Amino acid sequence: MNETDTLTIIKPDAFGSGKAGHIIAHLESAGFRVVAAAVKHLSRDEAQAFYAVHRERPFFASLVEFMTSGPCMPIILRRENAVPELRTVIGATDPAEADEGTVRALFAESKERNAIHASDSAENAEIEISFFFAGTERLPG
Ligand code: CMP
Numbered sequence: 601m602n603e604t605d606t607l608t609i610i611k612p613d614a615f616g617s618g619k620a621g622h623i624i625a626h627l628e629s630a631g632f633r634v635v636a637a638a639v640k641h642l643s644r645d646e647a648q649a650f651y652a653v654h655r656e657r658p659f660f661a662s663l664v665e666f667m668t669s670g671p672c673m674p675i676i677l678r679r680e681n682a683v684p685e686l687r688t689v690i691g692a693t694d695p696a697e698a699d700e701g702t703v704r705a706l707f708a709e710s711k712e713r714n715a716i717h718a719s720d721s722a723e724n725a726e727i728e729i730s731f732f733f734a735g736t737e738r739l740p741g
Contacts, residue, residue, distance in 0.1 A: 603741065605635065606682040607719045607728040608690075612670035614715040615639075619707050620673050623716060626703055630689045632677040636738035641671045650731060659712060666712055674732040678739070683725055686718045 608627070610620045624634065642650070647667040654660050679685060691702025693714060698705040708715040719725035 601680060603678050603680055604682045604722065604725075605676050605678050605729060605738075605741075606686050606725040607717075607732065608675050608677055608686060609717040610673040610675070611713070611715055611717060612667065612672050613709055613713040614707050615673050616670045619715070623703055623707060624675070626706070627677060627686075627689065630685070631679045632682070632686065632689075633679065633739075634675055635678045636676040636733050636736055638674050638732060638736075639671050640674060640732065642668050644668055650728070662712060676729055676733060676738055678741075683719055683722050687720065690716050690718050 610623055614620065614623060628634070644664060647664045648655070651660065651663055651667070654663065657663075677686060689703060691698030691704040693704075694711040695704040695708035695714060696711075698708070703716050704714050719728050
């Protein structure tokens with residue numbers, strides 16, 4: 601078995617409305633294991649740094665506002681092919697375009713308040729895992 605790790609964030613919309621447990625159960629049903637988790641209220645600087653790749657986008661200020669609006673739940677998830685499998689399980693950015701049964705189709709409110717984040721490449725997964733969990737204990741591989 602060649603398992604890898606990826607990062608997800610249950611965003612403030614979903615965490616604040618009590619959907620974290622449902623979302624984690626959904627991800628576990630899809631074969632992911634939680635290997636580290638936290639609850640964190642991002643500061644403005646942290647949200648801007650995490651989403652720096654989007655800083656020129658028209659939605660950047662609003663995205664930072666949203667991501668700092670309440671606590672979120674960063675989680676390291678593990679399974680085979682974790683990065684692409686998680687992207688499939690969460691669905692399209694816009695819940696209106698997300699496949700039936702995906703996390704965003706089930707739990708997201710809008711393109712911005714879309715319940716969950718997932719790393720988009722193995723390289724970014726490592727960067728994003730370090731962002732939240734550098735020096736934190738996680739299950740051995
Ligand atoms: P995420 O996968 O976390 O990556 C960037 C986030 O920006 C995305 O989810 C959405 O929350 C948000 N986003 C992306 N595109 C738009 C858009 N067109 N309008 C508003 N928010 C967006």
